[in-house]
Amino acid sequence: MAVLNEEQTMIRDGAKSWVQEKSPVTAFRKVRDSGNPDGFDRAAWKEMAEMGWAGILIPEEFGGTGLGYLTLGLVLEETGRTLTASPLISTALTATTALLLAGSDAQKQKYLPAIAEGKLIATLAVDEGPHHHPEKIALAGSASGGKVKLNGKKTFVLDGGTADLVIVAARTSGKPGDKGGITLVLVDGKASGLSREVLKTVDSRGYANLTFKDVEGDVLGAVDQGAGVLEATLDRARIGLTAEMLGQAMQSFDITLEYLKTREQFGQKIGTFQALQHRAAKMFTDLELARSCVEGALQAIDRDANDVAQLASLAKAKVGDLVHLVSNEMVQMHGGIGMTDAHDAGLYLKRARAQEATFGGSSYHRDRYATLLGY
Amino acid sequence: MSAAASADTDLEAFRLEARKWLEENFPKSLVGKAGMMMSEDGGPANAEDYGKWKKAMGEKGWGTPTWPKQYGAGGLSTAQARVLQQEMAKIGAWNPIGGMGVMMFGPTLLEYGSEEQKKKHVPGIVKGEVWWCQGYSEPGAGSDLASLRTQCIDKGDHWLVNGQKIWTSGAQYADWCFALVRTDNTKKHEGISFLLIDMKSPGVEVRPIKLISGNSPFCETFFTDVKVPKENLMGPLNGGWTIGKRLLQFERQGLSGGIGGGGLNRGGEARTLDQVAKAYVGANDNGQVADADLRMRITNHMMDARAFMLTVQRAMSEAKGNAGPSATTSIMKNAGSRIGQERAELLVEVMGHQGLGWEGGGFTQAELDTVRGWLGGKATTIYGGSQEIQNNIIAKRILGLLDHQ
Numbered sequence: 178m179a180v181l182n183e184e185q186t187m188i189r190d191g192a193k194s195w196v197q198e199k200s201p202v203t204a205f206r207k208v209r210d211s212g213n214p215d216g217f218d219r220a221a222w223k224e225m226a227e228m229g230w231a232g233i234l235i236p237e238e239f240g241g242t243g244l245g246y247l248t249l250g251l252v253l254e255e256t257g258r259t260l261t262a263s264p265l266i267s268t269a270l271t272a273t274t275a276l277l278l279a280g281s282d283a284q285k286q287k288y289l290p291a292i293a294e295g296k297l298i299a300t301l302a303v304d305e306g307p308h309h310h311p312e313k314i315a316l317a318g319s320a321s322g323g324k325v326k327l328n329g330k331k332t333f334v335l336d337g338g339t340a341d342l343v344i345v346a347a348r349t350s351g352k353p354g355d356k357g358g359i360t361l362v363l364v365d366g367k368a369s370g371l372s373r374e375v376l377k378t379v380d381s382r383g384y385a386n387l388t389f390k391d392v393e394g395d396v397l398g399a400v401d402q403g404a405g406v407l408e409a410t411l412d413r414a415r416i417g418l419t420a421e422m423l424g425q426a427m428q429s430f431d432i433t434l435e436y437l438k439t440r441e442q443f444g445q446k447i448g449t450f451q452a453l454q455h456r457a458a459k460m461f462t463d464l465e466l467a468r469s470c471v472e473g474a475l476q477a478i479d480r481d482a483n484d485v486a487q488l489a490s491l492a493k494a495k496v497g498d499l500v501h502l503v504s505n506e507m508v509q510m511h512g513g514i515g516m517t518d519a520h521d522a523g524l525y526l527k528r529a530r531a532q533e534a535t536f537g538g539s540s541y542h543r544d545r546y547a548t549l550l551g552y
Numbered sequence: 553m554s555a556a557a558s559a560d561t562d563l564e565a566f567r568l569e570a571r572k573w574l575e576e577n578f579p580k581s582l583v584g585k586a587g588m589m590m591s592e593d594g595g596p597a598n599a600e601d602y603g604k605w606k607k608a609m610g611e612k613g614w615g616t617p618t619w620p621k622q623y624g625a626g627g628l629s630t631a632q633a634r635v636l637q638q639e640m641a642k643i644g645a646w647n648p649i650g651g652m653g654v655m656m657f658g659p660t661l662l663e664y665g666s667e668e669q670k671k672k673h674v675p676g677i678v679k680g681e682v683w684w685c686q687g688y689s690e691p692g693a694g695s696d697l698a699s700l701r702t703q704c705i706d707k708g709d710h711w712l713v714n715g716q717k718i719w720t721s722g723a724q725y726a727d728w729c730f731a732l733v734r735t736d737n738t739k740k741h742e743g744i745s746f747l748l749i750d751m752k753s754p755g756v757e758v759r760p761i762k763l764i765s766g767n768s769p770f771c772e773t774f775f776t777d778v779k780v781p782k783e784n785l786m787g788p789l790n791g792g793w794t795i796g797k798r799l800l801q802f803e804r805q806g807l808s809g810g811i812g813g814g815g816l817n818r819g820g821e822a823r824t825l826d827q828v829a830k831a832y833v834g835a836n837d838n839g840q841v842a843d844a845d846l847r848m849r850i851t852n853h854m855m856d857a858r859a860f861m862l863t864v865q866r867a868m869s870e871a872k873g874n875a876g877p878s879a880t881t882s883i884m885k886n887a888g889s890r891i892g893q894e895r896a897e898l899l900v901e902v903m904g905h906q907g908l909g910w911e912g913g914g915f916t917q918a919e920l921d922t923v924r925g926w927l928g929g930k931a932t933t934i935y936g937g938s939q940e941i942q943n944n945i946i947a948k949r950i951l952g953l954l955d956h957q
Contacts, residue, residue: 180869434951449956454947461946462883469862491855540848547851552826552841 192255216383226295240290250420257424267336272299279398299342302331318347337385338375364394380531412489490542504529583644610679615649623674653677687731704733723771746792765927889932896926
């Protein structure tokens with residue numbers, strides 16, 4: 178665990194107790210079973226915003242606290258523990274980062290205070306197929322006079338069904354695969370020509386496919402120059418997401434370890450079997466290594482280090498592998514009970530796979546890491 | 553002046569003192585040559601300047617900076633020792649006082665030895681004059697160390713020792729051996745004592761063991777009717793296991809420190825793996841390592857190595873930040889040794905047949921060193937508590953899983 182200051186410790190402890198009292202896994206289960214198409218509990222999100230979580234990245238002048246990424250990571254780690262689905266990732270982390278990196282003062286003034294108050298849900302729309310490939314963006318945009326007209330499709334947009342503001346990465350020149358020619362566009366959720374198809378996915382979070390037919394939006398940043406901001410935004414989103422994944426992996430591991438200490442077979446606690454002990458030791462080792470990647474990456478953003486991109490790919494790949502392993506072991510070590518819907522193991526398994534795919538899977542990030550290092 | 557400000561002033565005064573002394577005593581010819589002065593088999597080399605430098609540091613006591621002054625050691629505070637290290641690093645100076653006496657036996661002796669034992673043995677370690685070796689493992693007692701059988705019988709005015717130790721590192725150069733011996737056959741852990749044996753005693757025989765790497769860093773040591781003075785028992789009779797385990801903690805600290813300090817790079821190849829791969833395998837038009845499968849496996853390794861270095865940094869800042877006892881160190885030995893071995897395996901694979909030379913022409917020195925480093929590195933998951941024993945320790949002590957009944 179990174180060394181925290183007093184404020185960070187307070188926020189972490191506050192998040193820990195709020196999550197346990199107000200948002201245990203049973204709360205997520207309730208959202209899932211209610212068929213709530215939002216994919217999260219609006220009352221819980223209101224409470225989270227009241228505690229200041231929606232504005233952790235937002236500077237004080239725009240109504241937030243400006244405490245930075247490590248602090249937001251501490252909260253995400255706690256919400257990850259109980260699978261709490263909320264707009265923290267889409268809005269407080271990803272969309273907020275894009276607005277902070279590229280927004281004009283007027284745009285910041287328009288959106289950030291509303292985000293900090295929990296009144297505006299915002300998201301970033303990047304992917305256009307089953308896999309994350311920001312370099313292959315094709316959705317067409319024609320820019321003129323600060324406005325962009327959009328035509329095309331975005332897939333698996335997180336909180337895409339509920340977002341009041343969609344930040345769309347569009348191609349305004351060149352062809353898919355070109356480095357340049359990307360423009361970020363601010364689109365109102367109620368804009369004419371925008372249609373949303375809410376998706377039901379295994380992890381019961383709110384994703385939607387969005388179709389754009391002559392949808393008009395405002396340029397965020399500069400026309401054709403959005404690729405750099407997009408990449409920087411995605412890296413911060415990837416790193417923030419790994420904090421949530423780490424918390425979730427910790428919780429899966431804790432639950433599994435508890436089971437090893439209580440379940441009896443052959444007249445023994447199954448945790449006395451060395452075959453299981455060594456698998457538990459491996460998971461613990463991987464958890465410790467992964468925590469170093471997550472915290473190292475969060476701290477690198479906060480001090481504006483020049484290797485944030487490398488650390489983002491490192492963390493996303495290592496933590497992706499971690500949740501993959503730990504979620505599988507959770508089901509396997511619980512045996513039959515882990516296969517039942519009544520047990521939480523399945524919820525952790527399904528959430529893990531969705532997070533692994535979000536913002537690029539482990540193999541995408543291994544390839545990117547090698548490319549960033551020049552081989 | 554506040555107490556803190558006064559301490560700062562004192563520390564700055566010490567810095568100037570250390571700087572001046574180092575300038576006067578550290579031979580310029582030894583700048584940056586820390587590793588080269590120790591022969592590969594662990595024995596001290598005898599270059600003239602090295603001898604001078606060792607003598608100066610030994611007499612000053614700064615090779616063991618924080619040990620007590622009354623035994624000739626530095627007697628420095630931790631803060632002063634850090635300043636000394638900074639000043640040494642600035643001019644490329646390094647500590648010539650080392651070995652098992654400093655790393656493992658000395659700290660244990662200071663904790664458990666009698667006053668007479670400390671007076672007799674600490675100064676030799678401090679000066680780097682007395683070389684110690686470790687008499688722990690036996691042919692029948694490896695991971696299950698407590699099953700050791702070397703007999704130590706009370707003969708009234710002396711102990712009589714009979715038995716065989718193995719993997720005694722540097723025994724061929726050692727003056728003394730700290731050994732675990734059996735003083736009670738009816739109990740396992742509670743029948744073990746900690747004994748100090750003079751390697752020049754009649755009946756001690758040392759045979760170096762040739763390893764798969766071709767080197768002989770370890771020996772077999774035989775004890776046949778070796779007489780040991782009564783005062784060489786350290787700690788209580790049959791109380792050696794506790795002392796022996798404490799010493800192993802010092803050993804593991806030292807091992808993971810070595811790994812953290814660049815021990816991932818064994819052998820003679822200083823370049824990063826991707827650079828070596830491009831040199832031996834070539835690159836495609838995009839500048840990528842030509843073999844896609846190899847490129848991904850290299851990346852897996854480089855990510856692991858980066859994660860490990862980040863963990864070393866995290867453990868250090870946690871230790872400084874008083875964040876409470878950290879579980880991080882328990883994973884260091886297994887993670888570090890595994891990652892180091894994976895690098896060595898990949899290097900050999902990347903070099904192809906050039907990575908399989910044993911000696912002589914046709915191979916560069918870096919290639920030959922890579923091969924020896926790869927083979928020698930296999931020991932890292934065996935010594936100091938094997939990988940499996942470390943996993944047992946994590947499972948039991950950290951995770952709280954119980955023993956099988």
